[in-house]
Amino acid sequence: MKQVYLILAVLMLLCLMPMPYGYFQLVRFVAMVVFGLMAYQYYMSQKAIASVVFGVLAVLFQPIYKIALGRAMWNVVDVLVAVLLIGLFVLEKRLEKKTTVGYQQLPPHDQVKLENNEIEFKLAGKLSPKELVYVASEEDKALTELFEKRPEVLEGWGQMIGFHIVYLPLLMKRLKDKRVLQYRAPHLSDADLDDVAVGNDFMLQYLENPADRKKIKQGFIRTEDIHRGSDGKDRATNRFYPLSSTSGEPLADQLHRIGKQISVEKARYDRYLESKNQSYEEWGDANDNEPPSELGFGSQSDEESTDDLMEEVRERIAKLRQRGIAEYLLEQLIHPDSRLSRMVITKDWRIVLPDYNEMEIKMEPLVKAVYLLFLHHPEGIMFKHLPDCREELTAIYLKLKPSGLNDKALQSIEDVTNPLLNSINEKCARIRGAFVGKFDNHMAKHYYIDGRRGEAKKIALDRSLVIWE
Numbered sequence: 001m002k003q004v005y006l007i008l009a010v011l012m013l014l015c016l017m018p019m020p021y022g023y024f025q026l027v028r029f030v031a032m033v034v035f036g037l038m039a040y041q042y043y044m045s046q047k048a049i050a051s052v053v054f055g056v057l058a059v060l061f062q063p064i065y066k067i068a069l070g071r072a073m074w075n076v077v078d079v080l081v082a083v084l085l086i087g088l089f090v091l092e093k094r095l096e097k098k099t100t101v102g103y104q105q106l107p108p109h110d111q112v113k114l115e116n117n118e119i120e121f122k123l124a125g126k127l128s129p130k131e132l133v134y135v136a137s138e139e140d141k142a143l144t145e146l147f148e149k150r151p152e153v154l155e156g157w158g159q160m161i162g163f164h165i166v167y168l169p170l171l172m173k174r175l176k177d178k179r180v181l182q183y184r185a186p187h188l189s190d191a192d193l194d195d196v197a198v199g200n201d202f203m204l205q206y207l208e209n210p211a212d213r214k215k216i217k218q219g220f221i222r223t224e225d226i227h228r229g230s231d232g233k234d235r236a237t238n239r240f241y242p243l244s245s246t247s248g249e250p251l252a253d254q255l256h257r258i259g260k261q262i263s264v265e266k267a268r269y270d271r272y273l274e275s276k277n278q279s280y281e282e283w284g285d286a287n288d289n290e291p292p293s294e295l296g297f298g299s300q301s302d303e304e305s306t307d308d309l310m311e312e313v314r315e316r317i318a319k320l321r322q323r324g325i326a327e328y329l330l331e332q333l334i335h336p337d338s339r340l341s342r343m344v345i346t347k348d349w350r351i352v353l354p355d356y357n358e359m360e361i362k363m364e365p366l367v368k369a370v371y372l373l374f375l376h377h378p379e380g381i382m383f384k385h386l387p388d389c390r391e392e393l394t395a396i397y398l399k400l401k402p403s404g405l406n407d408k409a410l411q412s413i414e415d416v417t418n419p420l421l422n423s424i425n426e427k428c429a430r431i432r433g434a435f436v437g438k439f440d441n442h443m444a445k446h447y448y449i450d451g452r453r454g455e456a457k458k459i460a461l462d463r464s465l466v467i468w469e
Contacts, residue, residue, distance in 0.1 A: 005085040008034055012082040016075055031061035031081075057081065118224075119215065120208035121236045127223040132158065132241075133166040136200040136218040142245035143218055144200075161259040165220075168198045186356035186439040187339050208235060219243045222262065224269055239265065340446055344467045345372070349400055356439065361447075363434050366412055369397040370427045371459075374449050375466065380458030383424055386417040393417060428457070 011027050035058035042051040060067060060077070069077065127133055134147065134154070147154055147167050158165035181193055188196070203221065204213055219242040229235045241258040245251070341355035349368065351361040363371060373393050374381060381389060394413055398405060405413075415423040428449045435444040451457035 004034055005089040009082040009085040009089075012078040012085070015078045025063055028061045028063040028066075032058050032063065035061065117239045117241065119212050119221070119238050119240050121203075121221075121223075121238050122206045122208055122233075127221065127236075127238065129223065130162070131164045131166055132220040132222050133168065133203055134200060134219070134243075135203050135216055135221050135240075137204060137213050137216050138218070139200075140218045140243075140245050143243065146245075146251075157255050157259070161262065163222075163262075168200055168202055172196060172198045182357075183438075184440045186353075186359060186443070187341065189357065216240055217242065217244070220258065224265065340443060340461070340465060342465045342467055343447070343461065344469065345375075347469045359438060361434050361438065363431065365400045366397060366409070366416065367427050367430045367434075369393055369400055370416060370424070371431050371449070372396050374457070374459050378458065378463050380451060380456030382456045383419045386419050386424060390414065390417045 008031060011030065015024060015027060035054045039051050039053075039055040039058055042048075042054060136143075148170060151167065151170055154165040154167060181188065181196060200218075204216060207213060219240055221238045221240050223236050223238050225237040227235055227237065239262075241261065243251075243254055243258070247254070249257075339355075341353040341359075344352045344354055346352060349372075351363070351368070351371075353359045353361065370393065373389060373396055376392075376396075390413060393416070394405070394410075397409070397413060401409065412423075415421050416427055417424070432444070432448040432450075435447045438444070446460045449457050449459055
């Protein structure tokens with residue numbers, strides 16, 4: 001947009017000269033479009049005053065309903081607007097020069113002497129080998145303002161060095177937009193979601209040695225190694241890279257130096273792993289192409305395919321990973337609690353979870369009939385005993401299909417109650433997909449049918465939470 005500012009400023013100044021009437025119409029139209037776009041951009045950047053100013057200018061210059069100010073007054077307006085645009089051009093040019101990072105990947109040099117920047121974290125605080133998370137135990141207002149108003153500075157630098165840069169406060173705002181919070185915490189209302197916030201000190205709670213917090217004022221952390229501690233528990237060795245707006249070193253130089261240091265460290269660690277015949281990728285993102293664990297169904301996971309039932313969940317996780325957000329980091333940010341909703345079976349046989357913002361779980365009639373059958377049996381049903389439940393299932397299905405059951409429906413009931421066929425596994429998988437497609441498996445597992453091989457399959461939900469209207 002910077003070049004557009006200058007072009008429009010020149011067009012405004014040319015209005016001071018005797019020009020054809022069509023020229024003034026063209027300037028009005030161009031100004032309306034440009035100022036409208038600027039108002040929108042400032043609005044999205046949460047700069048309310050600038051958004052209002054350029055919104056007013058877009059209305060002032062629109063050529064549809066002309067505002068008559070007189071030639072003299074229009075000349076004054078044209079000059080003032082031209083000066084404003086030129087000022088914006090200069091301001092953004094200076095800001096760009098101040099924040100632009102010119103970085104070229106440098107080959108590692110073994111001779112480079114690096115300071116010991118290793119910090120032990122509990123395993124819950126590990127990061128992906130391809131992520132850098134900004135952390136701070138104390139606020140650097142200049143850095144905070146820069147990263148929140150110009151996130152492209154970090155994103156562009158991360159792309160150049162091959163890393164995803166995660167700035168947690170901004171990440172939380174993006175997660176709200178993607179409705180991920182609602183998926184992991186379905187009990188939260190819109191007002192509750194507005195209060196969810198994560199600070200830049202979030203990851204520091206996982207420090208193995210709390211005294212290390214003093215070493216981390218502002219900077220990035222990166223996981224290099226996972227190892228077993230003396231207590232038998234896994235630990236993550238993270239490396240810390242300090243960053244500061246008051247160090248006297250330009251930000252671009254600091255980022256350049258950090259990128260070079262990471263390059264050297266990775267090369268050394270790669271050779272260390274090669275000497276042990278290990279792969280740098282053995283841990284971390286090795287399972288990126290595998291489906292989420294929710295896609296399996298208890299003891300039946302090897303007998304069925306549920307890929308087509310869980311597309312919504314898979315797409316959500318894929319979107320997160322496209323933004324550089326690994327699933328484990330999401331686990332740390334948004335802990336799904338065990339707050340279970342009541343389940344209401346309405347008079348018209350809808351399944352509603354009122355404590356999850358009136359969420360409705362939708363199923364096909366026969367799938368819902370199977371679910372209601374198991375809901376009537378808190379003790380569970382062994383699949384080999386399903387033939388004994390055929391009449392009960394038929395009665396339930398008739399309530400969902402009061403018009404009657406045709407031969408095809410009766411055959412489907414016979415198939416689903418035949419333990420030698422896979423129909424019951426498929427129906428249970430669809431039931432699980434109906435719940436996990438709506439909210440996190442941590443809570444959904446209480447609602448769908450599950451059980452170990454050879455044991456009765458049942459719905460774990462406490463029946464005191466089930467309401468039949």
